[in-house]
Structure formats: C-alpha cells, structure tokens
Amino acid sequence: MNDSAIDYAAVFQALPGMVALLTPDLVYADANEEFLRVAGRRREQVVGRFLFDVFPDNPNDSGATGMRHLEASLQRVLATGERDTMALQRYDVEDADRPGEWEERYWSPVNAPVHGPDGKVVLVVHRVEEVTELIRARGGPSGSRARVLEAELYTRARELQDLNDRLRQAHAREREVALALQEAMLPAPRQLGHHRAAVRYRPAVGALNVCGDWYDLVDLVGGHRLGVSVGDVVGHGLEAAGVMGQLRSALSAASRVAAGPAEALDVLGRYAHVVDGAESATAATTFVDFDQRTITYSSAGHPPPALVHPDGRVEFLDRATDPPLDAPPDPGPRVQAATTFTDGATLVLYTDGLIERRHEDIDTGLARLAGSLTRHRAAEPERLADAVLLELLPSGGATDDTALIVVRL
Structure with a gap:
C-alpha cells in the first residue's frame, strides 16, 4: 500500500x-x-x-x-x-x-x-x-497502593517541575548578564570615512546558545585599509561571552600588525590553544584595501564572507578556508586569497546562525542568503541588514545566535 x-x-x-x-x-x-x-x-x-x-x-x-x-x-x-x-x-x-x-x-x-x-x-x-x-483508584489494598502511588508521582512531578522552573530562572539571569557583557565588549557601529557599515547581533531564543558570536572593525596601518571580522565560539552564556571577548581582542590586535588575514588568524589560532573554552571556535577575517580595491581574506572553519557586486552578483569568498582556530595540533601557516571590487559593492560577514537550519544542507542556506542580498543590494547597509535578518531568521527566533556585519565599499 x-x-x-x-x-x-x-x-x-x-x-x-x-x-x-x-x-x-x-x-x-x-x-x-x-x-x-x-x-x-x-x-x-x-x-x-x-x-x-x-x-x-x-x-x-x-x-x-x-x-x-x-x-x-x-x-x-x-x-x-x-x-x-x-x-x-x-x-x-x-x-x-x-x-x-x-x-x-x-x-x-x-x-x-x-x-x-x-x-x-x-x-x-x-x-x-x-x-x-x-x-x-479507590477501594481495598489496590486502592491503598494507588493512593501511595498518587502521592509519590505527584510529589515527584511537582519537584521536577519546580526544579525545571528554578533552572530556567537561573538560565534567564545568566542570559541577561551574558548579553549585557557581550554588548559592552562588541564595538558600536560607526562611519568608516565615506563608507557606511551596519552591525547586528541577534541572540538565540531561550537561555542557551547565546553570546558566542562576535564581529569587529579595525582600522589597519598603511593606506586606506580596514579589517572586518566575525567569529563564533562554541558554548553559551557567560563562559562563551568571556571567550568571545578574548578572541575578538586578540584578533583585533593581531590584525593591526599582521601582513595579512592569514597571518592574523595564525596568531589567533595559537592563542586559542591556550584559552579554555575556545575549542572549535571559528573566525573569518577580511582586509579591505580601498586604494587598491582589493579584499584579502582567510577563514578558520567559518562560513564564507559574501561580496555583493553592484550588478547583483554574489561572490562567496571561499577560496581560503582552513580548519577551526585550535583544530591543527601543530598549527602551520594558514591560507589566504584575494578578490577585487568596484565602487558600490557590499561586503557581508555573518555567523552560521544566519544560514544553517537543522536537516538542511548548508548550500540551501547560502543560496537563500545570496537571493536576499541580490534583492536588497541597492538598500543602505542599515536597511539591508534588517531585510536580510527579516527574511532569513525564523519568525519565532533562531536556536543559535547570529552576528551580521554589512560594509558598503
């Protein structure tokens, strides 16, 4: 049948x-x-x-x-x-x-x-x-056993429910503190000369899976250059927020002295090996040279940045991807690649909460992101960021937190 x-x-x-x-x-x-x-x-x-x-x-x-x-x-x-x-x-x-x-x-x-x-x-x-x-149940010996069972089951059920309620309250308090800590550590949006940028952070629904995502904007030494990065720490709550702050600060410092994004991630990977809670953390960083109109990039196990060209074509920067930060037991030089852009292009970095869905191939999420970026490519970064989040995140909220950064080149 x-x-x-x-x-x-x-x-x-x-x-x-x-x-x-x-x-x-x-x-x-x-x-x-x-x-x-x-x-x-x-x-x-x-x-x-x-x-x-x-x-x-x-x-x-x-x-x-x-x-x-x-x-x-x-x-x-x-x-x-x-x-x-x-x-x-x-x-x-x-x-x-x-x-x-x-x-x-x-x-x-x-x-x-x-x-x-x-x-x-x-x-x-x-x-x-x-x-x-x-x-x-009532009557005779069986009724007595039933009354004992009633009392036992009901007492255990109430104890379990009370315990669940207390755990949720504790998680909610930790969530509030962790979110406040993360907000204090993440940089505020700012004007980049005549270039405009928008940043967004959306916490996960519920008390878990929050405060592991981060973003950063760094003015680089030498010429008209900018470092744009995102990262994701496995974990949640205060521990994840603390690790996130350490990794973001370390990459920010490394980017200012590194020859390129691969070297910056190499330094960050070595640092991650000695940070408790940084296991399997990922990051992607891009060095934007506005004078040369080039983007040099490198990724440590992170979803690829997206470059939206003025004609609507979306180029995923996926030619320089290595394992997560602390994955190699003996870290070696990481890879990097470069691409060019024209005036009016848009650089978009994000974390996996934006594109990944349970029981769905990641290519489906990337295609969904590309479609949204193409449709809204003419919008200013603030409106573009809001439109992408509205179209890609579940209406009831995602089960993983999401960071997004949009820079008009």
Missing part, C-alpha cells in the same frame, strides 16, 4: 491515545475522537477555539498550575522547533455542560512540532496520556 492509498485523517481519528493539533497561535486545528471523549468535549467546543479558553486554569485553586506549565511547554516548542516532554501534570478540568464544576485530572503531555517547507513550525502535535484512573 502506498501513501496515496492511506486515509491519514481516518488514521488520526482512530489513534488509541489522546492527540490534538494546535496552530502556532495555540488554537485547536483538530482533535481525535479519543481526545474529545476523555476530555469530555464535543468537536464544536474544541476545534477552532483557543486552547486556554477550552481548558482554563481553575480560578478557585491557586495551586492549579497545569495549564500555565502547558503553555510554557508549547511556547518552547514554537521557539526552538524541538519536542518537549512534560512531567506528570495535575489539571482541574471544568465540566463543559456544568460551568463552575471542576474535576481533578492527571495528564502526561508530549508536545512535538510539525515543520513546514521553510522550516517554521506550522502545527504542534499535543499528545496526552491520561493517568487519572490510575492515580485516583
């Missing part, structure tokens, strides 16, 4: 467990027969309605927090695009036919994303395991 012969709508309705489909706005798109039966709802009372209008928290019981925890789980799925399994939850469910009457229920939910062709979450599969009968 092939896929075209399977009635998936009928399969969904016949699933033996409780399953519902939610839109990104948390409106019920569908619910199977078992979900409606166990929840005590008719289809017209569920489908097309907001989740928490159908199942609100019990206003008479401040301890009824199941729906609030459920909302937090669903928002995590929408933000990260990843499955979220919840601890056993107690819910007070209002009788649909007798408003004001509430029944204590115990459900164990799993929420999983459904991705559209563009990688965005278009639906959330909300599966619920009903364990109320087990928890609330």
Whole structure:
C-alpha cells in the first residue's frame, strides 16, 4: 500500500491515545475522537477555539498550575522547533455542560512540532496520556497502593517541575548578564570615512546558545585599509561571552600588525590553544584595501564572507578556508586569497546562525542568503541588514545566535 492509498485523517481519528493539533497561535486545528471523549468535549467546543479558553486554569485553586506549565511547554516548542516532554501534570478540568464544576485530572503531555517547507513550525502535535484512573483508584489494598502511588508521582512531578522552573530562572539571569557583557565588549557601529557599515547581533531564543558570536572593525596601518571580522565560539552564556571577548581582542590586535588575514588568524589560532573554552571556535577575517580595491581574506572553519557586486552578483569568498582556530595540533601557516571590487559593492560577514537550519544542507542556506542580498543590494547597509535578518531568521527566533556585519565599499 502506498501513501496515496492511506486515509491519514481516518488514521488520526482512530489513534488509541489522546492527540490534538494546535496552530502556532495555540488554537485547536483538530482533535481525535479519543481526545474529545476523555476530555469530555464535543468537536464544536474544541476545534477552532483557543486552547486556554477550552481548558482554563481553575480560578478557585491557586495551586492549579497545569495549564500555565502547558503553555510554557508549547511556547518552547514554537521557539526552538524541538519536542518537549512534560512531567506528570495535575489539571482541574471544568465540566463543559456544568460551568463552575471542576474535576481533578492527571495528564502526561508530549508536545512535538510539525515543520513546514521553510522550516517554521506550522502545527504542534499535543499528545496526552491520561493517568487519572490510575492515580485516583479507590477501594481495598489496590486502592491503598494507588493512593501511595498518587502521592509519590505527584510529589515527584511537582519537584521536577519546580526544579525545571528554578533552572530556567537561573538560565534567564545568566542570559541577561551574558548579553549585557557581550554588548559592552562588541564595538558600536560607526562611519568608516565615506563608507557606511551596519552591525547586528541577534541572540538565540531561550537561555542557551547565546553570546558566542562576535564581529569587529579595525582600522589597519598603511593606506586606506580596514579589517572586518566575525567569529563564533562554541558554548553559551557567560563562559562563551568571556571567550568571545578574548578572541575578538586578540584578533583585533593581531590584525593591526599582521601582513595579512592569514597571518592574523595564525596568531589567533595559537592563542586559542591556550584559552579554555575556545575549542572549535571559528573566525573569518577580511582586509579591505580601498586604494587598491582589493579584499584579502582567510577563514578558520567559518562560513564564507559574501561580496555583493553592484550588478547583483554574489561572490562567496571561499577560496581560503582552513580548519577551526585550535583544530591543527601543530598549527602551520594558514591560507589566504584575494578578490577585487568596484565602487558600490557590499561586503557581508555573518555567523552560521544566519544560514544553517537543522536537516538542511548548508548550500540551501547560502543560496537563500545570496537571493536576499541580490534583492536588497541597492538598500543602505542599515536597511539591508534588517531585510536580510527579516527574511532569513525564523519568525519565532533562531536556536543559535547570529552576528551580521554589512560594509558598503
């Protein structure tokens, strides 16, 4: 039997467990027969309605927090695009036919994303395991065991939920401090003579995967020259922000005295070997010579810079790529290459959060970037940067942070 012969709508309705489909706005798109039966709802009372209008928290019981925890789980799925399994939850469910009457229920939910062709979450599969009968069993020895089990399961579930809440609060505080530290260490945008530049940093959604990305602009000695760099540190939070600051400062100093970008990255790689937390860090740096209209570049395991020519052609600077900074056990001279540009061209450096998507080839992300740069090539750097971020980053935020720098040549 092939896929075209399977009635998936009928399969969904016949699933033996409780399953519902939610839109990104948390409106019920569908619910199977078992979900409606166990929840005590008719289809017209569920489908097309907001989740928490159908199942609100019990206003008479401040301890009824199941729906609030459920909302937090669903928002995590929408933000990260990843499955979220919840601890056993107690819910007070209002009788649909007798408003004001509430029944204590115990459900164990799993929420999983459904991705559209563009990688965005278009639906959330909300599966619920009903364990109320087990928890609330009564009568004889089995009832005693059930009451013990009820107390144990509920206590452990609340302890786990409280621990998760405390961890998220701690991560959120660390995130705020790390972002403030990173903002203080990254250079502010500035006018480069008659050349214009725009810089952007977009932190990842959630408390993790932030503060490892950086950018830098350096006035080089000798002629009308500029160093433009980006880098990415593996890790998150305060540790990543600290390593990021060390590497950015080291490359900034090395660029001012190095003969070219390869030598600057060679020095940075040797330095990275003695910096805890710099494992697998990547960087790309370009030396722009405005007098000679040349760009000399080198990359240490980083996505290639993009040169947007005035006619809309996008040239990825990918002819000088070496392993990440600390990868070679015995670092040797790194490679570099050069290209030319004309007035009105645009140089774009970025980190992998802009182009990489799970389950997608990197060439797809590069092509998406090239298309956006071509469409908006006439825009000023500030508008160009905003347009690229708007088109390439997921609407709910990315799961990796992103740095972007745009320089009009």
